[in-house]
Amino acid sequence: MSTTPPKADTIDMDLGLKGKVAAIAGGSRGIGRYIASALVREGCSVALYARDKGGVESAVETLTQAGGNVAGASIDVTREDAGEQMARFALEEFGRIDIFIGNAGGNRRKPFVDTTDEDWTDLLNLNLLSHLRAARAVIPAMRDQESGSIVFVSSIFGREAGGPGLSLYNTSKTALISASKIMALELAGEGIRVNCVAPGSIRFPGGSWDRRCNEQPEAMEKFVADNIPLGRFGTAEEVADVVTFLASDRASLVTGACLNVDGGQSKSLI
Template identity: 50%
Template structure:
């Protein structure tokens, strides 16, 4: 299926590895012009070499000033933005009682405030053209308990933000949606490390928790993101779609 993404200008935060890198690859294959942002300059250079045509921008995405500067650099080079993928994220801490408040604040800056900030930076450009698409990468644990409380809280906020912003800007031709992945296996992820450390325990986890009987792949998440970003999803507004092989316990 041709998603009509050729020559669309796409910015992906946290696009140097894992899900973000797969999304970048997917957009490139559709003929889009792709930029990725991440902190590690060496990893960004590797991505630029591997995915020919991708342009990397280095920034600490927990820092508002660096986000602003990186976006300005991106806009100066590309001139516009058609699609924003707020993908950067990560977890920290342990239980709520044992996690310092500063770690909650860091998790919100990385997972949530970065999405809000980049959306606010992209929206004036999209409003000028009366078109655009924003896709926020959340998690099934934004809807139910599981994982670390810092991460869950930030991803829950992102799901709520996705719906509120979608309703606000759809009248100006801008669609906002989200994707909530379940457990995804890739070389740089936590599940790969856990699988190597204790394969029997992880296989039992899969049997107990994932009805599809396996981990998801980054490509399966990327395919959903590309669909939501395209005009093929023109009537999908404010939704956050689970991509989890049935893992989520939520029925809404």
């Protein structure tokens, strides 16, 4: 069986995203940048946010050169007013918000007994609260439009135990899936869908798995053989494709779901 990823541009399915407006928290590099690129290819206008101004400018420039209608702002999503800032920026730039992607996130590994209140506050702020604040800020515009799609990027380790050292990451990613499910129930009657994706180990140039593969190729080969049934790391394009589908009306019956994008890596039954 071939385990090579298919080329995204060979897939022909009209997602009906032309003219829609998407806002992406953490859209300047990594998976978020690929999501921005996929949404631009589908004809969305995109507002993207990240902390590093140069990274935001470079992403906006590249995507604009590729024909996209793209704007970006340097915003730290962990700030209490970041949700409002992101919503205001997208509305000022594009006049509406059809899609919100909560992708910003990070990890902090350490044994539970060594974790501090500061660690918990930081990780919960980045991986959970920032997305809840952003959702609260974009929902009024989606309500006025009577439609909207929110997609959060969680992790397979939000659905099952990631292992020792991952209490901060695991807890924050699980809580995001849990909150999104309740949001989906509350907003279903208003035409707003809320879903998550749960990526497994995703390799892209400059990312953490890429770095580990370059530093310890044999260990990483063994990791893949032991953990990923499809026999390779996922690509950021493959995560972006699933996010883009969930964001679109082609996923009109999907809400309150969390889709694994992991080559079979997750062992969770639910």
